[in-house]
Amino acid sequence: MGRGGQCPDGEQDVEDTSAAFAVLLEDSMEELYDQAPCGYLSTLMDGTIAKINDTLLGWLGLSRQQVVGRMRFADLLTVGGKLYHETHFAPLLQMSGEVNGIALDIKAADGQRMPVLVTSRVKTSDECGPMLIRTTLFDARERRAYETELLRGRRAAEEARRQAEVDRTRLQEALAVLQQSLLPAELPTVPGLEADSYYHTASPELIGGDFYDLFPLGADRWAFFLGDVCGKGPQAAAVTSLARYTLRAAALHDPDPVTVLTTLNTVLHERYTGGDPRYCTAVFGVLHPGDGHVDVHLASGGHPSALIQRAGGTAHYLPTPDGMLVGALPEARFTPARTRLLPGDTLLLYTDGLTEARTGPERELYGEDALRAFASEQPATGPRALVAALAGLLAGFGDGLDDDTALLALGVPAPLPTPAGEDEDLT
Numbered sequence: 202m203g204r205g206g207q208c209p210d211g212e213q214d215v216e217d218t219s220a221a222f223a224v225l226l227e228d229s230m231e232e233l234y235d236q237a238p239c240g241y242l243s244t245l246m247d248g249t250i251a252k253i254n255d256t257l258l259g260w261l262g263l264s265r266q267q268v269v270g271r272m273r274f275a276d277l278l279t280v281g282g283k284l285y286h287e288t289h290f291a292p293l294l295q296m297s298g299e300v301n302g303i304a305l306d307i308k309a310a311d312g313q314r315m316p317v318l319v320t321s322r323v324k325t326s327d328e329c330g331p332m333l334i335r336t337t338l339f340d341a342r343e344r345r346a347y348e349t350e351l352l353r354g355r356r357a358a359e360e361a362r363r364q365a366e367v368d369r370t371r372l373q374e375a376l377a378v379l380q381q382s383l384l385p386a387e388l389p390t391v392p393g394l395e396a397d398s399y400y401h402t403a404s405p406e407l408i409g410g411d412f413y414d415l416f417p418l419g420a421d422r423w424a425f426f427l428g429d430v431c432g433k434g435p436q437a438a439a440v441t442s443l444a445r446y447t448l449r450a451a452a453l454h455d456p457d458p459v460t461v462l463t464t465l466n467t468v469l470h471e472r473y474t475g476g477d478p479r480y481c482t483a484v485f486g487v488l489h490p491g492d493g494h495v496d497v498h499l500a501s502g503g504h505p506s507a508l509i510q511r512a513g514g515t516a517h518y519l520p521t522p523d524g525m526l527v528g529a530l531p532e533a534r535f536t537p538a539r540t541r542l543l544p545g546d547t548l549l550l551y552t553d554g555l556t557e558a559r560t561g562p563e564r565e566l567y568g569e570d571a572l573r574a575f576a577s578e579q580p581a582t583g584p585r586a587l588v589a590a591l592a593g594l595l596a597g598f599g600d601g602l603d604d605d606t607a608l609l610a611l612g613v614p615a616p617l618p619t620p621a622g623e624d625e626d627l628t
Contacts, residue, residue, distance in 0.1 A: 234254050235254045235255040235256070236254075236255060236256065237254060237256055238256070239256065239337055239338060239339050239340070240253075240254060240256050240257030240260060240317070240337065240338035240339075240340075241253070241254040241256070241257065241335075241336070241337060241338075242254070242257055242274065242335075242336050242338075243333050243334065243335050243336070244273070244274050244333060244334045244336065245333055245334075246323075246331055246332075246333065246334065247273070248273035248274045248275055248291075248334075249270065249272075249273055250268050250269055250270070250271075250272050250273065250274060251269065251270070251333065252269065253265065253268055253269060257338060260307065260309065260315055260338075260340075261277065261307065261309050261310060262309045262310035262311055263310050274286070274334075274336065275287070277307045277308065278305055278306065278307060278308065279305075279306045279307070279308050279314055281306070282305045282306050282307070285305065286305070290303060290305075290319075290321075294321055294323065294334070295323075298322065298323040298325070298331075299320075299321070299322045299323070300319070300320065300321050300322075301320045302318050302319075302320060303318065303319045303320075304316065304317075304318055304319075304341065305317055305318075305319050307338070315340070315342060316341040316342055316344070316345040317338040317339060317340065317341050318338070318339045318341045318344075319336060319337070319338055320336070320337045320339075321334050321335065321336040321337075322334070322335050322336075383412055383438060383441050383442060383445065384398075384400060384412065384413065384414075385398075385413075385414050385415070388415050389415060389416065389417065389423075391415070391423050391488070391490070392490060393490040393495065393613065393614075394423070394488065394490060394495055394611060394612070394613060394614075395583050395584050395585065395611075395612050395613070395614050396415055396584055396609075396610065396611050396612075397584040397585045397587075397588040397608075397609075397610050398413060398588065398607070398608060398609045398610070399588050399591065399592050399606075399607070399608040400605070400606070400607050400608075401554070401592070401595045401602070401605060401606040401607075402605055403554065403602060403603055403604050403605050403606075404433075407433045407434060408433060408434060408435070408437065408438050409433055409437065409604075409605030410429060410430025410431065410432060410433060410437035410438070410440065410441050410481070410605070411427075411428070411429050411430075411441075411552045411554070411605045411606065411607035412426075412427070412428050412429075412430070412441045412444065412445055412607065413425070413426065413427040413428070413550070413607050413609040414426055414445060414448070414449065415609070415611075416449060416452075418452060418453070418456050418487065421489070421490060422456065422487055422488065422489055423487070423488040423490075424449075424452045424456060424485070424486070424487050424488070425485075425486050425487075425488065425550075425609065425611065426448050426483060426484060426485040426486070427483070427484050427504075427550040427551075427552070427607060427609045428444060428481050428482055428483030428484070428504065428527075428552075429481060429482050429483075429504070429552040429553065429607070430444065430479070430480075430481040431479065431480055431481060432479070433605075436477075436479070440469070440473070440479045440481065441481075443468065443469070443472065444465060444469070444481055444483065444527075447464060447465045447468045447469075448461060448465055448483070448485060451464040451465065452485070452487075456487050458485045458486055458487060458498060458499050458500030458535075458537055459500045459535045459537050461485045461500075462483060462485055462500050462502045462527060462533075462535045463533070463535065465483065465485075465502075465527050465528070466502070466527045466528055466530075466533045466535075467531075468528075469481070469527060469528025470528050470529070470530065470531050473528065478528075478529070479528060480526045480527055480528035480529040481502075481526070481527050481528060482501075482502060482503040482504035482505075482526060482527065482552075482553075483501075483502050483503075483504055483527050484499055484500070484501045484502075484504045484507060484521075484550055485499060485500055486498060486499030486500070487499070488611065493543070493544060493613075494541050494542060494543050494544075494613060495541070495542045495611075495613050496539070496540075496541050496542075497539065497540050497541070497542060497548060497611075498537070498538075498539050499519075499521075499537070499538055499539075500521070500524070500535045500536060500537045500538070501521035501524040501535065501536050501538070502524050502525060502526060502527040502533065502535045503524050503525055503526040503527065504521075504524065505551065505552075505553055505556060505569070506518040506519055506520055506521050506569075507519045507521070507538075507548055507549065507550050508548075508549040508551070508572065508573060508576055509540060509542075509546060509547070509548055509549070510546065510547040510549065510576045510577075510579065510581055510587060510612075511545070511546055511581065512543060512544060512545025512546055512581045512615060513545075513581070514577065514581060515577055516573050516574075516576035516577040517573065518569070518573065519538050519540055519548075520538065521536040521537075521538050522536055523536050524536040542611070542612060542613045543613060544613045544614065544615045544616055545581045545583075545612075545613065545614075545615035546581075546612055546613055547581070547583060547584050547587050547610050547611070547612035548610065548611045548612065549576065549584075549587060549591075549608065549609075549610050550608070550609040550610075550611075551572075551591075551606065551607065551608050551609075552604075552605070552606055552607045553604070554602065554604035554605050554606030554607075555567065555572065555591070555595065555606045555608070556568055556569050556571075556572055557604060558595075558598045558601050558602045558603075558604075559598075559601035559602075559603070560598065560601055564601065567598070575590075575591075575594065581615070582615070583612050583614060583615065584610030584611060584612045585610075587610050587612075588608055588610050591608055592608075
């Protein structure tokens with residue numbers, strides 16, 4: 202005892218706790234069974250209900266007299282639950298003597314379904330063997346609601362993903378059509394000349410700004426161009442369309458390559474002044490087919506130099522130094538150049554997606570020297586063969602090729618070999 206006959210604080214806490222437990226322990230075992238926060242029932246081995254607590258009766262909306270001795274456990278289940286109980290639950294319980302956490306639905310008197318988690322265990326005795334089945338049912342409504350919401354969210358996400366895939370496919374198809382509209386459907390046939398082209402799209406979801414064309418000027422002359430607009434997307438496509446239209450129109454008025462590029466420079470600079478400047482690189486040229494050769498007169502505006510593959514097995518660049526970007530400045534200087542293509546020679550124009558591809562473990566630029574070496578190693582069998590070889594090269598770059606690439610090859614066909622004895626006079 203403490204001072205004044207009072208208990209120490211520790212002893213007082215023990216007495217208070219004991220009193221609280223005493224109040225709780227006044228509950229009878231029968232009351233604890235009937236008022237448990239879960240459903241209890243006991244059945245005979247054939248499933249006839251022998252005992253059931255008030256909690257489960259309340260869920261079912263039935264009285265004890267309606268259930269005990271009159272119904273089987275399976276009678277409490279929905280149609281699907283009865284089938285599962287017969288084919289899976291009961292056989293498994295018979296084999297192992299215990300089944301845990303099985304999700305089923307019970308059916309109330311008013312027809313409402315209630316999801317529950319069911320655990321059953323067989324009570325046995327040494328003398329009689331299996332005697333009865335004790336079953337516990339836990340309210341799974343909150344869990345089912347969570348699972349339903351989770352499933353709804355998953356389905357919504359899957360539908361969103363599917364719709365996004367459909368939208369992506371439609372976008373890619375639309376972009377592919379738009380990209381094709383900016384390129385010639387096929388190159389025209391030029392007497393005494395072989396031509397071929399190729400376009401590699403780095404991303405099907407971004408429209409590129411590379412372009413090319415080959416078209417007649419009249420009087421046995423033909424014009425060609427190849428260029429690369431800065432940027433990607435709809436804005437680049439608009440510049441590409443304007444550049445192609447301007448080049449073709451300007452060439453019909455005055456085909457001089459420097460004059461044509463100057464006209465394009467004026468149009469682009471006037472059209473895209475202000476806060477959204479647009480420009481491009483371009484090569485424009487004129488072909489003059491002759492007797493067994495084609496004369497080429499071209500000019501370059503900031504574009505990579507054209508590559509010439511000679512019939513003798515060499516390759517070299519046609520220098521066009523100091524050419525300025527087209528459309529960047531109101532006044533621009535463009536560099537002209539001339540060459541002659543003989544039988545077996547091929548002139549290759551390309552955009553910088555080819556030479557700026559990343560290769561090797563160090564991700565180094567492919568570069569112009571490697572391109573010249575590659576062209577030198579290819580048989581001089583014409584533009585189609587060279588373009589096919591370059592298409593294979595581009596495919597081999599894999600993810601190192603992150604920019605669109607356009608190729609335009611023009612050449613004079615090599616004479617076909619004459620079979621031995623064909624020139625001999627037949628007498």
